[in-house]
Amino acid sequence: MRTLILTIILMASTTIHSQNNDSISKLIIGMENSALERWNNGDPSGYLEIYAKDIVYFDPMMEHRLDGLDKLTELYEGFRGKIHITKCDMINPKVQAVDNMAVLTFNLILNIGDTVEKWNTTEVYRLENDNKWKIIQAHWSLTKPDIK
Amino acid sequence: MRTLILTIILMASTTIHSQNNDSISKLIIGMENSALERWNNGDPSGYLEIYAKDIVYFDPMMEHRLDGLDKLTELYEGFRGKIHITKCDMINPKVQAVDNMAVLTFNLILNIGDTVEKWNTTEVYRLENDNKWKIIQAHWSLTKPDIK
Numbered sequence: 364m365r366t367l368i369l370t371i372i373l374m375a376s377t378t379i380h381s382q383n384n385d386s387i388s389k390l391i392i393g394m395e396n397s398a399l400e401r402w403n404n405g406d407p408s409g410y411l412e413i414y415a416k417d418i419v420y421f422d423p424m425m426e427h428r429l430d431g432l433d434k435l436t437e438l439y440e441g442f443r444g445k446i447h448i449t450k451c452d453m454i455n456p457k458v459q460a461v462d463n464m465a466v467l468t469f470n471l472i473l474n475i476g477d478t479v480e481k482w483n484t485t486e487v488y489r490l491e492n493d494n495k496w497k498i499i500q501a502h503w504s505l506t507k508p509d510i511k
Numbered sequence: 512m513r514t515l516i517l518t519i520i521l522m523a524s525t526t527i528h529s530q531n532n533d534s535i536s537k538l539i540i541g542m543e544n545s546a547l548e549r550w551n552n553g554d555p556s557g558y559l560e561i562y563a564k565d566i567v568y569f570d571p572m573m574e575h576r577l578d579g580l581d582k583l584t585e586l587y588e589g590f591r592g593k594i595h596i597t598k599c600d601m602i603n604p605k606v607q608a609v610d611n612m613a614v615l616t617f618n619l620i621l622n623i624g625d626t627v628e629k630w631n632t633t634e635v636y637r638l639e640n641d642n643k644w645k646i647i648q649a650h651w652s653l654t655k656p657d658i659k
Contacts, residue, residue, distance in 0.1 A: 425631075425654070455575070464614075470575055483652065485633055505656065506575075
């Protein structure tokens with residue numbers, strides 16, 4: 364009987380954990396898609412609104428990691444109105460989460476007219492004190508860059 | 512009096528949180544340096560021993576994100592005994608942590624004989640049920656790759 368009760372508790376706990384993880388995954392992927400859609404139409408505010416103040420950021424154009432929302436805002440404002448993505452496919456998004464932090468990873472294929480860009484992406488989200496998820500780390504890199 | 516007590520509790524809680532964060536940072540950076548040192552001398556086991564089973568992985572040579580320790584072990588075993596880094600500088604490592612997950616980011620400058628490689632790195636660590644930290648996400652990319 365004791366084993367049965369323990370098994371039931373374990374199953375219930377696993378189910379709750381799995382449900383939590385599923386709902387966090389759905390929420391995080393939804394947030395990313397919304398921000399990405401706005402970015403793809405020239406509006407960086409979708410991301411800027413969900414970046415935490417202490418965000419750290421890598422992209423292939425930067426000489427070093429960029430630290431903090433102020434610097435990232437300055438960078439992103441330079442792109443406002445200049446990005447026009449024809450087609451965007453988020454490939455195989457995956458979320459690994461604990462209660463208050465979650466890692467989203469995916470590959471991305473972008474069409475910009477006739478040009479195709481392939482990206483590797485890692486976004487780390489943290490649940491803030493106001494119960495909202497914000498991105499604290501963004502790492503964008505080119506998939507198999509064709510190096511000189 | 513009530514305000515004073517609340518203030519003291521808040522200060523104590525902030526101090527404890529800050530101490531926790533400092534000790535997590537120190538631990539995580541130490542783990543990464545140990546694994547890196549072994550990698551730089553041809554031994555991938557330093558990393559393989561601290562990768563979680565559900566690790567996800569990006570590097571600039573992969574067409575897609577690689578999922579799971581089995582696949583990463585296969586990849587890394589191919590490098591065993593073949594890596595010899597002359598000099599390795601971890602630049603500005605930063606850890607952003609909650610109790611059971613932590614994001615480590617840094618730039619890395621490697622000297623391999625006369626060749627210099629510059630990397631952007633994000634490692635996400637998770638505190639496992641056995642109270643050991645393991646890496647669940649690794650993203651390695653080239654800093655400002657010289658693209659054709």
